[in-house]
Amino acid sequence: MTTGAVVVAAGSGSRLGADRPKAFVQLAGVTLLEHAVARLRDGGVRAIVAVVPDALVGQTQALLGDAAQVVAGGAERQDSVAAGLAALPADVDVVLVHDAARCLAPAALVARVASAVTADSPAVVPGLPVVDTVKEVDASGLVVGTVDRAPLRRVQTPQGFERALLERAHAAAGDSAATDDAALVERLGVRVRLVEGDPLALKVTTAEDLALAEWLLTRLSP
Ligand code: C5P
Helix, strand or coil: CCEEEEEECCCCCHHHCCCCCHHHCEECCEEHHHHHHHHHHHCCCCEEEEEECHHHHHHHHHHHHHHCEEEECCCCHHHHHHHHHHHCCCCCCEEEEEECCCCCCCHHHHHHHHHHHHHCCCEEEEEEECCCCEEEECCCCCEEEEECCCCCEEECCCEEEEHHHHHHHHHHHCCCCCCCHHHHHHCCCCCCEEEECCHHHCCCCCHHHHHHHHHHHHHHCC
16 A cells, blocks of 8 residues: 655644744744654655645745645645645555644654554544543533543544545535544544544644744754
8 A cells, every 4th residue: 555645734824923824934943844744754654745825835845845746725724635635646545634733743653543544444543632621611601511531532633544535525525614634534424543642743823832842842852
């Protein structure tokens, strides 16, 4: 089987408050997108499509060189994933979908997700237990109830899929949005397997997340 990856990096990332799209913000002198692509390659993935804002396609291709093919994204994350999927080489039959914002997701996590798909699961997500107590609240801020956290998981990327299944899930989704790709597969009635996630796969969303990622990176360096 041949594994490929779609790295979505076409969001504006306005919550980060940077002067450029989030994936192009630098961490230790390297863009989040380059960090993400490097770790996918370390995890054994060779066919990588990076999906970026239309205006940045040319300069991103120059930045990434042979490490990834660069295409333009769409208005929503789902549109960007679909654009990346369409650009993957024909021989790719297992696809990892990854957020560039999870730029430190380690090679071991990439390999764990990919090998679970290759072994026996058509759809795989990495996830971590919920450690906080979870409350449901109403619009006025009053607590409605306490949710049992034991069966809950915080799901990350890369998420892995048999390519044909993911293509079918995206085609069936149409305009109805989902916050991750696994949700589209679940709608088809296909069971999604959860494998252990990694705290390093945190999603950089705010300036505080960026500072935390920078600190983690210095701790990881030899
Ligand atoms: O905005 P959020 O952090 O949830 O986005 C998750 C990932 O999806 C980011 O890496 C972002 O660049 C990407 N994205 C995209 N196209 C969009 C919106 C988000 O590629 N239209």
